[in-house]
Amino acid sequence: VENRQDFKVADLSLAEFGRKEITLAEHEMPGLMAIRKEYAEAQPLAGARITGSLHMTVQTAVLIETLVALGAQVRWASCNIFSTQDHAAAAIAVGPDGTPDNPRGVPVFAWKGETLEEYWWCTEQALTWPDSPTGGPNMILDDGGDATLLVHKGVEYEKAGEVPALETAESDEHRVILQLLHRTLGENPQKWTQLASEIRGVTEETTTGVHRLYEMQRDGSLLFPAINVNDAVTKSKFDNKYGCRHSLVDGINRATDVLIGGKTAVVCGYGDVGKGCAESLRGQGARVIVTEIDPICALQAAMDGYQVTTLDEVVETADIFITTTGNKDIIMASDMARMKHQAIVGNIGHFDNEIDMAGLAKVPGIVKDEVKPQVHTWTFPDGKKIIVLSEGRLLNLGNATGHPSFVMSNSFADQTLAQIELFTKPDAYPIGVYTLPKHLDEKVARLHLDALGVKLTKLRPEQAAYIGVDVDGPYKPDHYRY
Numbered sequence: 001v002e003n004r005q006d007f008k009v010a011d012l013s014l015a016e017f018g019r020k021e022i023t024l025a026e027h028e029m030p031g032l033m034a035i036r037k038e039y040a041e042a043q044p045l046a047g048a049r050i051t052g053s054l055h056m057t058v059q060t061a062v063l064i065e066t067l068v069a070l071g072a073q074v075r076w077a078s079c080n081i082f083s084t085q086d087h088a089a090a091a092i093a094v095g096p097d098g099t100p101d102n103p104r105g106v107p108v109f110a111w112k113g114e115t116l117e118e119y120w121w122c123t124e125q126a127l128t129w130p131d132s133p134t135g136g137p138n139m140i141l142d143d144g145g146d147a148t149l150l151v152h153k154g155v156e157y158e159k160a161g162e163v164p165a166l167e168t169a170e171s172d173e174h175r176v177i178l179q180l181l182h183r184t185l186g187e188n189p190q191k192w193t194q195l196a197s198e199i200r201g202v203t204e205e206t207t208t209g210v211h212r213l214y215e216m217q218r219d220g221s222l223l224f225p226a227i228n229v230n231d232a233v234t235k236s237k238f239d240n241k242y243g244c245r246h247s248l249v250d251g252i253n254r255a256t257d258v259l260i261g262g263k264t265a266v267v268c269g270y271g272d273v274g275k276g277c278a279e280s281l282r283g284q285g286a287r288v289i290v291t292e293i294d295p296i297c298a299l300q301a302a303m304d305g306y307q308v309t310t311l312d313e314v315v316e317t318a319d320i321f322i323t324t325t326g327n328k329d330i331i332m333a334s335d336m337a338r339m340k341h342q343a344i345v346g347n348i349g350h351f352d353n354e355i356d357m358a359g360l361a362k363v364p365g366i367v368k369d370e371v372k373p374q375v376h377t378w379t380f381p382d383g384k385k386i387i388v389l390s391e392g393r394l395l396n397l398g399n400a401t402g403h404p405s406f407v408m409s410n411s412f413a414d415q416t417l418a419q420i421e422l423f424t425k426p427d428a429y430p431i432g433v434y435t436l437p438k439h440l441d442e443k444v445a446r447l448h449l450d451a452l453g454v455k456l457t458k459l460r461p462e463q464a465a466y467i468g469v470d471v472d473g474p475y476k477p478d479h480y481r482y
């Protein structure tokens with residue numbers, strides 16, 4: 001692919017539409033806008049070269065322009081093949097001062113409907129900095145850990161002196177990654193080692209990416225410090241829950257326009273995402289059934305009034321199935337074979353392995369038909385059809401536009417503060433995985449109160465002394481669970 005302009009998006013003429021929506025979003029993102037104002041003079045990210053791999057939506061555009069406003073240089077890719085909003089990507093490439101004929105924005109490599117090859121090419125472009133001493137970034141902002149994974153795999157194979165043979169690939173996507181690394185090893189056997197050498201750290205957005213980071217920390221392969229943004233309270237207890245409460249039904253509605261009221265919906269997993277999803281379906285009048293493996297979450301679901309049972313019990317009778325587990329093999333092809341005609345199957349977890357799409361494609365005689373992009377029917381030999389959303393990838397971003405601005409203002413304020421922490425205080429964060437200090441978590445919440453007309457009660461000094469906290473917080477110990 002030609003890369004003369006140092007960006008690749010679907011259609012630059014969408015930039016004006018993108019800019020209008022970015023302007024509307026800014027008003028709904030008071031946390032990010034307050035941070036822009038607070039740090040305008042200090043420019044704490046001056047000198048930062050941030051590679052971002054995160055859904056290229058309107059809200060992400062406001063994040064990118066916040067990082068730039070704080071002094072950073074930025075290169076960006078989406079972290080999912082279906083999640084880009086092309087008008088947001090166009091507006092970022094053009095920039096606030098550019099025009100489609102004279103784009104002057106941020107190098108962004110993202111469009112809706114990438115192939116897997118294109119997806120990993122985009123990730124590589126975001127990590128490749130033409131004017132940097134190492135050829136790479138000095139900070140990563142990740143969602144799901146793909147940019148971090150590419151750097152770590154690159155370094156691992158460069159140390160070993162070889163990349164595993166393509167035949168060893170466990171999936172199509174794995175083969176694409178191995179292919180890419182075979183190429184880079186041929187071009188420059190030190191590419192990833194050099195590139196990693198100057199990376200001060202990564203801030204990771206989501207549960208699944210955080211899980212990968214802790215694994216690398218445990219096995220000693222983590223190359224640089226990481227901040228687990230997901231487990232900021234103002235992230236996972238808001239974005240994962242209230243964000244999905246909004247965007248799950250948005251995705252189902254845009255994809256199918258099926259009436260949810262009165263239907264039976266199964267939500268697999270009752271973590272933060274599952275809690276938001278179950279509430280959103282119940283809000284539409286569905287009868288919601290939850291599946292869980294964790295007794296605590298199962299008990300929570302029961303206490304919240306949901307029936308909790310196994311998929312096996314309800315697979316033949318339910319109308320809508322949503323996976324939210326971050327785990328693999330939740331709904332298998334053999335389950336889908338037992339579902340009702342026109343049952344709807346979708347996933348909102350980070351990766352596409354919760355639903356056994358590979359197994360579904362292998363059912364003898366099955367026929368896949370596209371209703372519209374990201375909505376497919378799969379017809380079994382007996383004529384029964386099921387409807388699969390976003391080919392098993394996260395449907396709230398594939399079929400709709402992801403979470404709305406206000407909730408993302410919290411997540412992205414956390415991201416921005418985490419970037420500032422790691423970039424400006426490298427000595428405070430030796431290699432390891434950290435959560436955001438609680439005073440910053442509370443700060444992010446505070447930045448969102450005025451917009452909702454919230455009046456906070458002021459803690460009096462004698463009260464503060466009585467419960468053993470500072471008048472200005474933090475108000476809870478680190479072990480408190482909210």
Ligand code: NAI
Pocket residue numbers: 206207208209236239240243244268269270271272273274291292293294297324325326327330348349350351394395396397403
């Ligand atoms: P979580 O860990 O809080 O919840 C997952 C739940 O699934 C846990 O309670 C776990 O016990 C349960 N589970 C695991 N295996 C199961 C199985 N076989 N059957 C039934 N339940 C099972 O994680 P969280 O924060 O809810 O995130 C879930 C996924 O959603 C992750 O992949 C995360 O990255 C992703 N995510 C997606 C978002 C989106 O906008 N689409 C937003 C935030 C997170």
